[in-house]
Amino acid sequence: MPELPEVETVKRGLNRLAQGIQVRDVQVLWPAIIQAPAGVDDFIQRMPGQVLEYVDRRGKYLLFYWTEDLWISHLRMEGKYLLPNSEEPVDKYSHVILHLSDGRDLRYRDVRKFGRIKLYPKDQADQAIADLNLGPEPGDLQLSDLASAFAKTQRVVKACLLDQSIVAGLGNIYVDEVLFAAKIHPERLAQSLSHVELSRLVQAIQQIISQAVAKGGTTVRTYTNALGENGHYQEDLKVYGKAGQACPRCHTPIEKIKLAQRGTHFCPYCQRREVND
DNA sequence: GATATCGCCTGAAGGC
DNA sequence: TGCCTTCAGGCGATAT
Numbered sequence: 216m217p218e219l220p221e222v223e224t225v226k227r228g229l230n231r232l233a234q235g236i237q238v239r240d241v242q243v244l245w246p247a248i249i250q251a252p253a254g255v256d257d258f259i260q261r262m263p264g265q266v267l268e269y270v271d272r273r274g275k276y277l278l279f280y281w282t283e284d285l286w287i288s289h290l291r292m293e294g295k296y297l298l299p300n301s302e303e304p305v306d307k308y309s310h311v312i313l314h315l316s317d318g319r320d321l322r323y324r325d326v327r328k329f330g331r332i333k334l335y336p337k338d339q340a341d342q343a344i345a346d347l348n349l350g351p352e353p354g355d356l357q358l359s360d361l362a363s364a365f366a367k368t369q370r371v372v373k374a375c376l377l378d379q380s381i382v383a384g385l386g387n388i389y390v391d392e393v394l395f396a397a398k399i400h401p402e403r404l405a406q407s408l409s410h411v412e413l414s415r416l417v418q419a420i421q422q423i424i425s426q427a428v429a430k431g432g433t434t435v436r437t438y439t440n441a442l443g444e445n446g447h448y449q450e451d452l453k454v455y456g457k458a459g460q461a462c463p464r465c466h467t468p469i470e471k472i473k474l475a476q477r478g479t480h481f482c483p484y485c486q487r488r489e490v491n492d
Numbered sequence: 493g494a495t496a497t498c499g500c501c502t503g504a505a506g507g508c
Numbered sequence: 509t510g511c512c513t514t515c516a517g518g519c520g521a522t523a524t
Contacts, residue, residue: 290518291518292518327517369495386517387516476496477517
């Protein structure tokens with residue numbers, strides 16, 4: 216499932232493969248992918264003729280800067296962008312198709328139809344991005360950001376790290392990995408973390424996200440980047456998807472519980488319920 | 493206002 | 509083999 220490192224990899228692939236593409240016409244095969252403020256008809260009318268200037272990223276969102284408009288695109292679970300030749304058959308999972316002037320298509324493909332694309336006129340871009348209400352990127356995260364957010368909530372630390380308004384870009388896989396690296400139990404109340412634990416947490420977030428970006432993200436289930444290539448960070452996962460296997464630090468079996476409505480993996484020995492400085 | 497839960501979706505996997 | 513149920517999960521909407 217695309218989290219920050221996977222979305223960053225998609226962004227880089229699109230900038231390499233799709234910068235300068237011009238839209239000829241548009242097909243929307245599953246209207247729910249296109250979300251307000253633009254309706255589907257408006258979307259189909261506005262896109263022809265537009266040229267893709269570049270693609271940026273904020274948290275898990277892709278930002279497509281077209282000549283006139285901005286797309287804010289979220290891949291959710293399994294969304295991906297592909298650039299096949301227009302003659303290639305369209306499979307049943309391709310829901311938004313831009314026919315391009317160079318004979319290719321830009322296709323949004325999403326088995327589960329969870330992803331969303333929003334279109335805004337460029338003069339509304341800054342406000343639209345601000346309205347996403349995202350916290351700092353991991354690379355910009357300060358200990359004080361977490362300390363102040365955690366101090367005013369009764370939630371457990373796992374739920375807080377999944378909250379995109381506290382830190383942008385983490386999803387279920389990386390939150391489990393980060394908490395393992397920082398030796399923090401996912402059910403700890405966020406406000407109970409010590410200064411030392413917060414410091415380890417910030418360090419773990421930054422280190423793991425930057426390593427995962429360097430490896431092109433994590434491929435579990437069906438994620439591939441815009442080139443259809445796999446990421447390689449799954450080889451470095453320590454706890455996610457490892458229930459019952461030995462902890463790489465202490466060999467205690469990794470446990471799996473349900474927390475914040477997510478499958479949650481942790482080592483019950485390394486990640487204690489009490490403060491661990 | 494803060495927090496928890498539901499619904500969206502479909503394919504894979506497991507049980508019978 | 510075939511049918512049914514459960515699971516995976518990000519986020520907006522809705523409920524508490």
